[in-house]
Amino acid sequence: MTAVHRMTTARSTSRGAALILVLWLIVLLTALIGGFALAARVESLQGRVLVRGLVASNAARAGLEYSLTRVALPDARLQWKPDGTAHRWRFGDAQVEVKIVDENGKLDLNQAPHPLIAALIQRHGVEASEAGRIAGAIVDWRDPDPLTQPAGGAEDGDYEAAGRPYGAKDADFESVAELLQVLGMTPALFAKLEPDLTVYSGRAQPDPAYASAELLDAMGLNGADLVAQRGRPAGALPVDGALPGASMVGAGSGTYSIDSRARLPDGRQSLLRAVVRTGGGGLPGMAYVPLRWEEGASPR
Numbered sequence: 365m366t367a368v369h370r371m372t373t374a375r376s377t378s379r380g381a382a383l384i385l386v387l388w389l390i391v392l393l394t395a396l397i398g399g400f401a402l403a404a405r406v407e408s409l410q411g412r413v414l415v416r417g418l419v420a421s422n423a424a425r426a427g428l429e430y431s432l433t434r435v436a437l438p439d440a441r442l443q444w445k446p447d448g449t450a451h452r453w454r455f456g457d458a459q460v461e462v463k464i465v466d467e468n469g470k471l472d473l474n475q476a477p478h479p480l481i482a483a484l485i486q487r488h489g490v491e492a493s494e495a496g497r498i499a500g501a502i503v504d505w506r507d508p509d510p511l512t513q514p515a516g517g518a519e520d521g522d523y524e525a526a527g528r529p530y531g532a533k534d535a536d537f538e539s540v541a542e543l544l545q546v547l548g549m550t551p552a553l554f555a556k557l558e559p560d561l562t563v564y565s566g567r568a569q570p571d572p573a574y575a576s577a578e579l580l581d582a583m584g585l586n587g588a589d590l591v592a593q594r595g596r597p598a599g600a601l602p603v604d605g606a607l608p609g610a611s612m613v614g615a616g617s618g619t620y621s622i623d624s625r626a627r628l629p630d631g632r633q634s635l636l637r638a639v640v641r642t643g644g645g646g647l648p649g650m651a652y653v654p655l656r657w658e659e660g661a662s663p664r
Contacts, residue, residue, distance in 0.1 A: 562621070
């Protein structure tokens with residue numbers, strides 16, 4: 365009986381160990397399957413996010429290209445004026461909002477005179493003497509001489525005294541963002557000025573037909589009224605507040621800054637901000653040449 369008891373006990377122990385081993389294998393397999401399922405779900409979600417982001421990005425780009433076709437239409441009733449008006453358009457299931465501005469309607473940092481630059485800065489809440497100094501620093505940045513502007517400005521010695529490791533550039537601005545390097549300019553003020561600035565027009569005075577209300581005010585015009593009365597028919601009486609000879613019908617430069625924002629039904633958005641020159645620059649198959657290109661997306 366003792367031997368039989370021992371054999372029975374051994375079998376029970378073996379069965380118990382086998383059962384425990386099977387249970388551990390089941391646990392491991394469950395964990396592996398769960399891990400694979402989780403990884404597959406994460407990859408699926410990542411794929412959906414990437415795909416929806418690509419859809420939103422392409423919709424924003426479609427808005428940019430569509431706006432270039434609308435601004436070039438000969439029928440004034442269908443044409444989009446490049447004066448910053450927001451235009452809404454539907455592309456597939458995306459809602460697209462596009463703003464297009466002719467670069468001629470902006471203040472050129474390389475050509476605008478000191479008084480106009482100072483006036484625009486004042487329009488954004490800067491005291492007159494400080495606005496004059498910042499405008500002087502802008503002119504000193506671009507002009508080749510080492511002389512400070514009469515109203516104040518900044519040449520090499522001023523940058524050195526301020527602890528800047530560089531001096532006045534003494535050459536043209538290559539981009540609007542370069543303005544942030546000018547002594548006296550702050551990120552907050554730059555953010556207010558940037559929509560009205562360009563380096564592409566080559567004009568000393570912005571074209572009133574495309575300028576913003578703030579820039580028109582800085583030019584000595586009645587900005588709000590002029591913006592409200594754009595698109596008046598040819599031969600209409602002059603608008604109150606317009607300077608003699610100021611035309612509200614612009615010829616257009618073919619160089620535009622465009623903001624195109626696409627929003628999908630799930631809330632995902634994509635924003636494309638670009639400056640483009642139409643005509644392709646002589647390159648085959650190119651409808652436009654990008655001069656600046658920034659894009660980004662947000663999930664909501």
